[in-house]
Amino acid sequence: MDFGFIFSSAAGELFSPTTAAYALAALGLAVHFGYSGLLNFGQAGFMAVGAYGFAVSTLSFGVPFFIGLLIAVVCSAIFALLLGIPTLRLRADYLAIVTIAAAEIVRYIVTTNQLTSVTGSANGLAAFEGGFYSMNPFPEGSYLGMNNRDFFIRVVGWGLVIVCCVLVWLLMRSPWGRVLKGIREDENAVRSLGKNVYAYKMQALVIGGVLGALAGMIFTLPRGAVQPANYGTELTFFLYTCLLLGGLGTVLGPVVGAMIFWVVLSLTQGILYGLIESGAVTWLNTVQAGQLRYILVGVALMLLMIFRPQGVFGNKKELAFA
Amino acid sequence: MRSTPRGLSHRRRGGLLKAVGAIFAAVVAILLVVAPASQATTPSPTPSPSNQQFQNSISGFLRDDARAPIADVTITAKSGDFTGTAKSGANGAWTIGVPVQGTYEVELDESTLPEGIKLADGQENPRSVTFSQTSNLSVIFAFGKGIVVQQQDFGQNLLNRLVAGLSFGLLLALASVGLSLIFGTTGLTNFAHGEMVTFGAVLVFAFNAMSLPFWLAIILALLGGGLFGYVQDAGLWKPLRRRGTGLVPMMIVSIGLALAVRYVIQFYFGGSTQQLPYAQSTEIQIGPVSISPNNLWSLIISAVVIALIGIILLKTRLGKATRAVADNPALAAASGIDVDNVIRIVWVAGGMLASLGGILWAYYRPGVTFDMGSQILLLIFAGVTLGGLGTVFGALIGSIIVGIFVELTTVFGLAADLKYVGALFIMIVVLLFRPQGILGRRERVG
Numbered sequence: 161m162d163f164g165f166i167f168s169s170a171a172g173e174l175f176s177p178t179t180a181a182y183a184l185a186a187l188g189l190a191v192h193f194g195y196s197g198l199l200n201f202g203q204a205g206f207m208a209v210g211a212y213g214f215a216v217s218t219l220s221f222g223v224p225f226f227i228g229l230l231i232a233v234v235c236s237a238i239f240a241l242l243l244g245i246p247t248l249r250l251r252a253d254y255l256a257i258v259t260i261a262a263a264e265i266v267r268y269i270v271t272t273n274q275l276t277s278v279t280g281s282a283n284g285l286a287a288f289e290g291g292f293y294s295m296n297p298f299p300e301g302s303y304l305g306m307n308n309r310d311f312f313i314r315v316v317g318w319g320l321v322i323v324c325c326v327l328v329w330l331l332m333r334s335p336w337g338r339v340l341k342g343i344r345e346d347e348n349a350v351r352s353l354g355k356n357v358y359a360y361k362m363q364a365l366v367i368g369g370v371l372g373a374l375a376g377m378i379f380t381l382p383r384g385a386v387q388p389a390n391y392g393t394e395l396t397f398f399l400y401t402c403l404l405l406g407g408l409g410t411v412l413g414p415v416v417g418a419m420i421f422w423v424v425l426s427l428t429q430g431i432l433y434g435l436i437e438s439g440a441v442t443w444l445n446t447v448q449a450g451q452l453r454y455i456l457v458g459v460a461l462m463l464l465m466i467f468r469p470q471g472v473f474g475n476k477k478e479l480a481f482a
Numbered sequence: 483m484r485s486t487p488r489g490l491s492h493r494r495r496g497g498l499l500k501a502v503g504a505i506f507a508a509v510v511a512i513l514l515v516v517a518p519a520s521q522a523t524t525p526s527p528t529p530s531p532s533n534q535q536f537q538n539s540i541s542g543f544l545r546d547d548a549r550a551p552i553a554d555v556t557i558t559a560k561s562g563d564f565t566g567t568a569k570s571g572a573n574g575a576w577t578i579g580v581p582v583q584g585t586y587e588v589e590l591d592e593s594t595l596p597e598g599i600k601l602a603d604g605q606e607n608p609r610s611v612t613f614s615q616t617s618n619l620s621v622i623f624a625f626g627k628g629i630v631v632q633q634q635d636f637g638q639n640l641l642n643r644l645v646a647g648l649s650f651g652l653l654l655a656l657a658s659v660g661l662s663l664i665f666g667t668t669g670l671t672n673f674a675h676g677e678m679v680t681f682g683a684v685l686v687f688a689f690n691a692m693s694l695p696f697w698l699a700i701i702l703a704l705l706g707g708g709l710f711g712y713v714q715d716a717g718l719w720k721p722l723r724r725r726g727t728g729l730v731p732m733m734i735v736s737i738g739l740a741l742a743v744r745y746v747i748q749f750y751f752g753g754s755t756q757q758l759p760y761a762q763s764t765e766i767q768i769g770p771v772s773i774s775p776n777n778l779w780s781l782i783i784s785a786v787v788i789a790l791i792g793i794i795l796l797k798t799r800l801g802k803a804t805r806a807v808a809d810n811p812a813l814a815a816a817s818g819i820d821v822d823n824v825i826r827i828v829w830v831a832g833g834m835l836a837s838l839g840g841i842l843w844a845y846y847r848p849g850v851t852f853d854m855g856s857q858i859l860l861l862i863f864a865g866v867t868l869g870g871l872g873t874v875f876g877a878l879i880g881s882i883i884v885g886i887f888v889e890l891t892t893v894f895g896l897a898a899d900l901k902y903v904g905a906l907f908i909m910i911v912v913l914l915f916r917p918q919g920i921l922g923r924r925e926r927v928g
Binding site for chain 1: 611612622624671722727729730731733734735737738739740741742743744745746748749753856860863864867871897899900902903906907909910911913914917
């Protein structure tokens, strides 16, 4: 077994664009669930709206990169408003069911054969990332062992993560953020102080949703393709695992949680594959090893929730639930 | 049902950890039994012999709309001066090895299709396909029986879909009544209910693969489903209730459980679709309605079972106790009802109902897959939410509405691959105007 390779590929996951996308989307969930107590189970839907909003506007309308970005962000904000209007007055579990249903509706709509000319149905869309990479300021060459393309997407992805983290941090220590945390603790108390709870929740839903849309774009750009199968309910559940790993009501928690999630996944895969190849493990094949990792994710989510709901960084007093 | 109030036993963290471990081990142990059986019968996909010397390939399965494989169809892939050809094998699989990843023009030779089968409307042929980062590109050709099917008139079609929808709605109701009972008595929104549905169908497949008689396989699968419910409650949910874990954390725990169980099932069952015995059936004509015997049986069985549940809930002591616990657990405990026992029975019954629903769902689709339960989980939720969370009869009505709605939308011109969207959309709209659902009470909305 080549431990050097296993560890280097696990370390590579630490700053991969996918990790950045997970970190951003989980940060959006932290705004929703960690700070406002909104149980959004449709973050995969927000990511899909972002990714498809960008891809479709680039491919079908040929808009430049930044207009496409703007369209994706606006689409996700509209999606958040549409979701929020019927559900924000309801109890947490209703919101959970409606958001997960809305995310699935988005996935069914982009998968349907009726819209193949626009969304590419199950095969998805590709070749929309040209506008992004044409802005690459790095000349060709090797940067920390990566080519200029890979390096550029990492710089942009993690730059975006840092900017969003700072923004969320500033927002949450502002008076606005304090009201939001107040809503999480006791909605009626905040309402009795004359605050419009509904409006605050809606704003939080939009902000977290926009973060999800940005995450969706960072997720698809390095792949150069967007496919509906990537945006199933599992994605949302993985994001919740990241969030709970790091800590709910924290800014850095989701980022560190996403890093831990991907490094652990990569390590277990590397070690399992190594054991299988060396013949030490014969009761598994490589396909099953891949499934074993997801079993571990499920068990980890259960154990985290039961024994350490505040995650690595969280404060038990800051939990969105008693 | 009446018993003295129990002393609270305080098993804390250690006990809970053991319990979580035990439930997981139990699931694995049960599935270990399944593994050899299911793997032995898994047909290994044998792609037709073709240009295997290339690393990249374009492949697919040809199946008609009844999911039966279509063999001996010629498919060609072209790019520049490269041309690769393949014939689909006995299981409908075809693979064309190609030298480089890129864009290819794939053409299906329609003259080699069996009689009566043609490509579905809107299926591009030839079409141009492009690799995206993977070494295998799968191309799906959808078939419809366009030529042989005679034009059905609208009323006839409507009636058939209505009956099919009723059958589907009743099988959904089996699962959602269990979910609703569990929600009513414990407050838990159980995201792992879809896996309980899958579990029943997978167990029937496993027992059948062990060449047990069909009726025994069904009974064992129902018992297995009940056992799964019991183990879940005893090993996981009861200790969590003892600890006073909140409802939202429990919901997230159930998501973790759903993921774990779904992939445990996939681990042993594999990713392919398997058929239960007697899954193939031709439609029969009863009066003006044409329905497959399986659907008819499914309709009768679920209607009878649901009627039984209704009678039990309304007439027996156990049913009254269950409704009392759903209404107010503290008050029920104070009036001498053993709440823990009621909840245990609800979990066992919920597990058995979900198993039965899963078996019927395997015949309705038809086919058993590891994620068949999670595919209808949201429809179950839609049924429960439509009827009103926690109300058993609401869940029944809501599920029937969802089932009929899903089937009817295709009659009124919605594409078949969007039929679930209609049901989910209706759920959101109902929540907008009557958030407590059809039979729910206002206070439950909170």
